[in-house]
Amino acid sequence: MKIVNSIEQLRKLLNRQVRQRQTVGFVPTMGFLHEGHLALVKKAREENEIVVMSIFVNPTQFGPGEDYATYPRNEQRDAALAAEAGVDIVFMPDKDEMYPRVGDIQIFPGKQAEVLCGASRSGHFDGVLKVILKLFNIVDPDRSYFGMKDAQQLAIIETFVEDFNFRTTIERVPTVREKDGLAKSSRNVRLSPKERSEAPVLYEALQLGKKQLEQGKEASVVEHEVAQLIENKTSGAIDYVALLAYPSLQPLTADSEEAILACAVNFEKARLIDNVIVKLKDELPCSE
Amino acid sequence: MKIVNSIEQLRKLLNRQVRQRQTVGFVPTMGFLHEGHLALVKKAREENEIVVMSIFVNPTQFGPGEDYATYPRNEQRDAALAAEAGVDIVFMPDKDEMYPRVGDIQIFPGKQAEVLCGASRSGHFDGVLKVILKLFNIVDPDRSYFGMKDAQQLAIIETFVEDFNFRTTIERVPTVREKDGLAKSSRNVRLSPKERSEAPVLYEALQLGKKQLEQGKEASVVEHEVAQLIENKTSGAIDYVALLAYPSLQPLTADSEEAILACAVNFEKARLIDNVIVKLKDELPCSE
Incomplete structure (x- = not known):
């Protein structure tokens, strides 16, 4: 498994000459991996020749007072789990690699983001779409895997992909739970x-x-x-x-x-x- | 030269198996072609194996009271000019093909759109980014060609491409003028x-x-x-x-x-x- 920190290096690994007819399955995550993430990898592994996972705690989807600074992180453990699950490339950029400057282009998801978590987490799904557009452009996946636990995120991304003609398909993966029913998180x-x-x-x-x-x-x-x-x-x-x-x-x-x-x-x-x-x-x- | 009206058909013509190592140069236009557009094609032709032109009068970049309905159109003449200039594929979708439903995801370009034409044409550049994101996803160009006459549009698209890691490069092409200096339009x-x-x-x-x-x-x-x-x-x-x-x-x-x-x-x-x-x-x- 390759661990890549730079966008340029990832592009080189995934360019068309390298990729040829192989399909890329993409699993975007914020790391601190659990079995929910690994279920995404498992499905991506079954359906694609190349599996790419991103691990990036995306600052633009956290609001003021939310838990960006304290969001749990453990890169070494994540890398080991990803390798074991069969990921080919882990993309772990830092904040400056993803956001070298404060741009002011915003993507607003509309009505789907006004309810549920969007009602209390103002700007959260703007930040999700911002990072997803970047990641889709960088990875250029054939299939992208999202868990049903984040059902609102998944629905908004499905709309984004459909309305804006992204090449990737969006694959829904059921929520993985602890034995007592608690959703893995x-x-x-x-x-x-x-x-x-x-x-x-x-x-x-x-x-x-x-x-x-x-x-x-x-x-x-x-x-x-x-x-x-x-x-x-x-x-x-x-x-x-x-x-x-x-x-x-x-x-x-x-x-x-x-x-x-x-x-x-x-x-x-x-x-x-x-x-x-x-x-x-x-x-x-x-x-x- | 192929004339294509559907997104699906265009994707088939441009997919990786067909395209292989050939690069795609993309010239997005609203049609009613003049020598300014043809200068874009000329440069695209010199630099790429495949040249794609889109002709689409994009309703989302016209405000109420603007000239969407009366914007000059002449598809037959455009097709002849494009063929003569060496375009390989002309993509001429209708409005329903590009916007099958009224989606409410919006892309807001920020400060660069608040001055010059953006100051009086509220929402114009939102509509430009909307159609450009769709077209970039559909065509997946290696290089995209824009005229300097629409300098604000070009600057905003350059920012979009840079901040969101699009794969395409943006190529600036000088304004073409009549003999007396009037910019072609x-x-x-x-x-x-x-x-x-x-x-x-x-x-x-x-x-x-x-x-x-x-x-x-x-x-x-x-x-x-x-x-x-x-x-x-x-x-x-x-x-x-x-x-x-x-x-x-x-x-x-x-x-x-x-x-x-x-x-x-x-x-x-x-x-x-x-x-x-x-x-x-x-x-x-x-x-x-």
């Missing part, structure tokens, strides 16, 4: 033992909500009951519990086929998010 | 005979201003005198005459090396723009 290490024991309630509550929705319970009632459960059984402060059409992230309508039931909960030193996807209509059988 | 056909006879004054005035600047005259005095000359000798209404650092488009400082002296003048049915580049400092000789 780099931020889980910052939970206190007590919080860690409460945290699986998020997924339990979402699953309960999903079941209720499938049984026809009204959306607002379900949102309320999920929130109640999280509030009663954890010490975290709920940012949101919301049910929206997926991937549009707009309010549900009679035509909505899939919904996302999502939550964000602030614990003392970690903000956790989780979600489940709910099928609202059975697929229609094929007709001739 | 698709909009010149909308000048009345009287306006057409006055229009060369724009370039005369800019050249005079350039000479004065090189002789050390103060910037504000030069701007004023250029504007006076245009006002006295044409029936057009001046939108701006401005001197700025190039390509930053910020106010001149003691360190500025190049400046742009630019003007925009509204005639009855055509808005004309023109500019000259002024070297403010001699290049330093190479030292060992």
